[in-house]
Amino acid sequence: MTSHADPQADWGLPGWIYGNDRFFKEEQDRILRPSWQIVCHLNDIPKAGDFHTFDYIGESVVVVRARDGGVRAYTNVCRHRGARLLDGPSGSCGKGGGRIVCPYHAWTYDLEGRLIGVPMRDTYPALELDQQGLVRVDVEVWRGFVFTRLEGDGPSVAEMMAPYDHEVAHYRFEDLQPFGRVTLRPRPVNWKNISDNYSDGLHIPVAHPGLTRLFGKGYGVEAEAWVDKMWGQLIDEPSANPSERLYQDILPDVDHLPPERKRLWTYFKLWPNFAFDIYPDQVDFMQFIPVSATQTLIREIAYAxxxxxxxxxxxxxxxxxxNRQVNTEDTELVARVQEGMASRSFTAGPLASSEVSLRSFGRKMRALIPEARLDRPPTGW
Known part of the structure; x- marks a missing residue:
């Protein structure tokens, strides 16, 4: 049935928006800057002064554990000459975890972002210490995970996840510890193609034989306003693949999970570009960081x-x-799609009624960037 609210509800997005530089600029301003981005977990920054940085669409953000135990987020930019303040993905802010010192001219800030030290202070006629603190960025902690948002006032992460919060509650997110390290995997594709593929249920029985052996025909997909849910219950029939069969055999009981979740794999993708992979044995987050119209970094880490x-x-x-095998399969699939969408012969394909996640994503994209309704880029794009 065609939706009256969105005349193009039965169609996917046009191919040109998956490689157009001007459209990518519009995405940055209208979608990506106003969106929440996952940075780390509280247990990644356990002590005052511990920090994590996150680079995203031309901005660098730093999340810092404050002395009161809370979390602050700032742009990672000195207010004097714009120098980057903190290097590397993580670390601690100096001795005692109390100060952020610019490596260029030694302007010094406390963990509350206040400017507290300027060499030769008296030589700056226009300097007002209380006006030159670090630029704050919105920060939210949801079930132990830390998110930032560059601008905007849309729904919080808690509001986005509200339809499924009761499910996540079983997994004790707040107690998770980092398991492994953050990895960054560059991909020569548009971020939306990775996002689309993540929520696409139709390709599972076609292109992922391992998941089909594990789940049979029981893979499900549904979409709420701001989050997609995918899931599969491990079946009892032993897989023909040694790794899969051994996983089926040895996966131990997790006593805090209810019976229906002890052998359930669940995936939640939040608008617009990150997801949680929730297993009985661990939890991962996966983030599709846009670099350009045709370049994306997949950022991920496991917690347990x-x-x-x-x-x-x-x-x-x-x-x-x-899952490394699944990711290898997805990498090839998404590359095929990216290449095909570059053809002028491709406009937009029809969507099945079951493709609820792609429908939801397209509806939001068209509402925020009306040019996404066009089969071809506007003149000058």
């Missing part, structure tokens, strides 16, 4: 609850092996 059982350690390793 402390568990020294040999079976759990083995299950986590097997999970990694299984």
């Amino acid at each position: 609850l402390p568990d020294e059982r040999r079976e759990m350690k083995a299950a986590r390793y097997l999970n990694w092996r299984i």
